[in-house]
Amino acid sequence: MNYIVVVIFLLLAAITLVSGVMVVTVKNIIHSALWLIASFIGVAALYLLMEAEFLAVVQILVYAGAVSILVLFAIMLTRHVTGEGTRMLYERWWVALLVALVLFGAVIVPTIWNQGANWDAAATAAQSSITAFGEDAAPGTAVASTINIGESFMREYLLPFEIASLLLLMALIGAIVIAFEEPTSRRRVLTLAEEHALKQRGIVEPRDAEGAVMPTIEAEQAL
Amino acid sequence: MVETFQQTFGAPLWLAVVLASGLKVTLILVGGSLGMMFLTWYERRAIAYMQDRRGPNRVGPQGLLQPIAEAIKTMTKEDTTPLEADRIVHFLAPVVMLAATVLTFAIIPWGNLFPSDLSVGVLFFVAVGGLHTLGMLMAGWGSNNKFALLGGMRGVAQMVSYEIPQVMAVIPIVLMTGTMSMQRIVEAQSGFGGLAWNVFTPVGLFAFVLFFIASLAEGERTPFDIPEADSEIVAGYMTEYTGMKFAVFYLANYMTNLAICFITTSIFLGGGNGPGVNELGGFLGGFLSLIYFFIKALFLFFIMVLIRATVPRLRVDQLMGFAWKFLLPLVLVNILSSALWVSITRWDQQAQIFTTWFGAPGTADAPNFIRLGVAVAVTVAINLGALVMVMGLNNRASQEHMRATDEELALGL
Amino acid sequence: MVGSVPIAWVLTLAAALFCIGLFGALSRRNTVGILMGIELMLNSVNINLVAFWRYLQPTGTVGLVFAIFTITVAAAEVAVGLAMVIAVYRARLTINADEVDTLRG
Numbered sequence: 001m002n003y004i005v006v007v008i009f010l011l012l013a014a015i016t017l018v019s020g021v022m023v024v025t026v027k028n029i030i031h032s033a034l035w036l037i038a039s040f041i042g043v044a045a046l047y048l049l050m051e052a053e054f055l056a057v058v059q060i061l062v063y064a065g066a067v068s069i070l071v072l073f074a075i076m077l078t079r080h081v082t083g084e085g086t087r088m089l090y091e092r093w094w095v096a097l098l099v100a101l102v103l104f105g106a107v108i109v110p111t112i113w114n115q116g117a118n119w120d121a122a123a124t125a126a127q128s129s130i131t132a133f134g135e136d137a138a139p140g141t142a143v144a145s146t147i148n149i150g151e152s153f154m155r156e157y158l159l160p161f162e163i164a165s166l167l168l169l170m171a172l173i174g175a176i177v178i179a180f181e182e183p184t185s186r187r188r189v190l191t192l193a194e195e196h197a198l199k200q201r202g203i204v205e206p207r208d209a210e211g212a213v214m215p216t217i218e219a220e221q222a223l
Numbered sequence: 224m225v226e227t228f229q230q231t232f233g234a235p236l237w238l239a240v241v242l243a244s245g246l247k248v249t250l251i252l253v254g255g256s257l258g259m260m261f262l263t264w265y266e267r268r269a270i271a272y273m274q275d276r277r278g279p280n281r282v283g284p285q286g287l288l289q290p291i292a293e294a295i296k297t298m299t300k301e302d303t304t305p306l307e308a309d310r311i312v313h314f315l316a317p318v319v320m321l322a323a324t325v326l327t328f329a330i331i332p333w334g335n336l337f338p339s340d341l342s343v344g345v346l347f348f349v350a351v352g353g354l355h356t357l358g359m360l361m362a363g364w365g366s367n368n369k370f371a372l373l374g375g376m377r378g379v380a381q382m383v384s385y386e387i388p389q390v391m392a393v394i395p396i397v398l399m400t401g402t403m404s405m406q407r408i409v410e411a412q413s414g415f416g417g418l419a420w421n422v423f424t425p426v427g428l429f430a431f432v433l434f435f436i437a438s439l440a441e442g443e444r445t446p447f448d449i450p451e452a453d454s455e456i457v458a459g460y461m462t463e464y465t466g467m468k469f470a471v472f473y474l475a476n477y478m479t480n481l482a483i484c485f486i487t488t489s490i491f492l493g494g495g496n497g498p499g500v501n502e503l504g505g506f507l508g509g510f511l512s513l514i515y516f517f518i519k520a521l522f523l524f525f526i527m528v529l530i531r532a533t534v535p536r537l538r539v540d541q542l543m544g545f546a547w548k549f550l551l552p553l554v555l556v557n558i559l560s561s562a563l564w565v566s567i568t569r570w571d572q573q574a575q576i577f578t579t580w581f582g583a584p585g586t587a588d589a590p591n592f593i594r595l596g597v598a599v600a601v602t603v604a605i606n607l608g609a610l611v612m613v614m615g616l617n618n619r620a621s622q623e624h625m626r627a628t629d630e631e632l633a634l635g636l
Numbered sequence: 637m638v639g640s641v642p643i644a645w646v647l648t649l650a651a652a653l654f655c656i657g658l659f660g661a662l663s664r665r666n667t668v669g670i671l672m673g674i675e676l677m678l679n680s681v682n683i684n685l686v687a688f689w690r691y692l693q694p695t696g697t698v699g700l701v702f703a704i705f706t707i708t709v710a711a712a713e714v715a716v717g718l719a720m721v722i723a724v725y726r727a728r729l730t731i732n733a734d735e736v737d738t739l740r741g
Contacts, residue, residue, distance in 0.1 A: 065353025
């Protein structure tokens with residue numbers, strides 16, 4: 001019974017849960033996204049505590065480094081200019097709270113009552129299968145490390161791996177197509193060099209895609 | 224180090240771990256800050272000599288106390304926060320950037336000493352480097368300033384784009400060495416009298432160049448320094464920061480570049496390995512490996528300074544085009560060629576045909592030169608071919624683009 | 637950790653995080669807020685998977701592989717979801733989920 005591990009686990013669990021609560025209750029949505037990043041990092045620390053190193057690093061790389069940036073960009077690109085007068089939660093938010101609490105009770109209470117002792121016994125029995133440490137151990141004798149994950153990706157789980165890569169390709173193309181914005185014809189002022197080049201070709205009044213006259217520096221100076 | 228604490232003080236395990244970790248963290252923080260100060264002085268003197276002038280040489284002998292004078296200056300400046308800015312976000316942004324930077328120092332092998340040996344060391348470096356982007360976005364948003372926000376978003380776009388070639392340029396080394404742990408990668412480069420560096424293999428050379436270019440962009444060095452370009456966008460996301468907060472951004476920037484130099488040295492240039500380290504062994508060998516390590520890292524930093532002094536800045540769209548259209552295909556082809564290298568030099572049962580053509584795979588003492596030669600030829604051919612093709616495609620695309628714009632203007636479209 | 641922390645504690649943490657995410661996804665009006673609640677739920681599922689892997693079958697890789705696939709699918713879903721949020725914002729200038737109701741009838 002290593003008390004330090006218990007203390008660290010309780011600390012990390014508190015960080016993760018408090019960050020989660022702040023995500024759903026803070027009014028300013030940028031702060032909500034930042035608390036979400038804190039909860040992601042708390043979850044990564046929990047993975048590290050449970051000796052899943054590769055998953056912890058992947059969690060930071062994907063979630064805290066990429067998904068959160070995506071969320072922040074989406075928030076910044078969709079700011080309403082008129083201010084934050086709107087309400088954050090629906091009127092009947094207490095129904096959602098009730099549903100969440102009932103679900104929590106329904107999931108946890110029966111499982112801990114019935115299965116807690118069984119799982120503890122099975123856990124202590126399963127730990128005896130760990131007979132080696134380190135990266136060089138033969139597969140099946142040490143806690144699964146990155147090498148074992150890589151091997152199982154290439155052996156038993158090759159098909160889901162390929163399907164996941166196709167899924168990511170679809171998501172990439174889909175996201176670009178959905179959020180695509182047609183490049184608008186910019187009514188910009190022609191530079192002196194471009195004006196000169198066009199004059200050499202014999203075009204005096206250049207027009208853009210919609211047929212309107214493009215402004216030039218010389219024309220503006222003549223005014 | 225934990226064992227030393229335990230033995231000398233007879234302390235329980237948890238206390239020894241805490242003390243050892245505290246000592247390592249202190250050494251990293253102090254070493255990193257001193258390194259950053261030295262780097263600022265070195266950069267300013269080197270750029271000055273390249274620009275035919277002297278650089279700071281008044282404060283202390285040869286200007287070595289200049290960084291201390293700058294530190295005093297930043298500490299005594301007034302610390303302002305913009306009026307309508309988000310105070311907490313504005314305050315936390317430099318903290319997040321510095322935290323991300325200092326975390327990357329945890330896996331750097333100093334010569335042959337290791338603060339901590341994660342089995343996923345290389346991936347950890349990239350993952351924590353991704354937290355940089357978060358600090359940039361917070362700084363740009365929390366300043367309530369359009370230029371800062373624009374600079375922050377541009378900076379994040381640049382860093383996210385260049386993270387991909389940076390990660391994938393290390394994958395060939397991971398493939399060839401078989402592990403992601405920094406300690407083993409450094410140990411695997413200690414053959415041939417300490418000169419079996421990864422940069423001397425064709426795959427490693429290509430990967431080194433690609434990783435170095437991508438890391439230049441990650442560390443916001445010219446020609447990729449749009450986020451902090453003084454002449455373009457005021458100071459980008461650091462516009463509204465004064466005094467000590469600006470100093471923390473500056474510190475994070477130089478410490479990131481220092482970490483990049485160290486990591487590149489460890490992965491590609493053999494970090495601590497060199498002629499004479501293995502023979503000396505013990506304390507002298509460790510000291511010699513540390514000296515070799517610093518020499519190589521400072522040589523890389525000198526190249527960074529040289530590039531800064533000579534190459535003009537890239538525009539934002541040129542920068543992104545360079546990452547996605549030039550570096551990314553080359554990096555993918557490099558991974559393919561490294562897989563071919565591993566299979567040609569090491570496979571015996573998986574592909575019997577290699578053994579029938581080239582003979583059995585050699586060991587470390589008796590390498591099979593036929594296999595090695597074939598692997599070198601194949602990888603050099605693939606990489607150079609890809610380079611020529613990508614350069615040709617990019618040239619044609621840019622010429623096409625210029626011609627199309629000309630035609631558009633000419634036809635009055 | 638296996639000797640000191642019973643698995644029931646980790647499962648309780650995961651269930652609590654799931655219910656917090658569920659509350660966020662059901663009650664927030666801002667669409668990006670709903671997506672953040674969904675991300676919390678997916679993270680709690682991953683904690684559950686990794687806990688069961690570590691406590692009951694640490695030498696196998698099923699739990700970790702499942703968790704990696706969950707992260708992959710969640711990242712893909714967030715990308716497409718946020719692209720849709722941006723597209724809806726461009727069309728209707730709103731990101732509140734209850735103001736996008738032209739199909740109501």
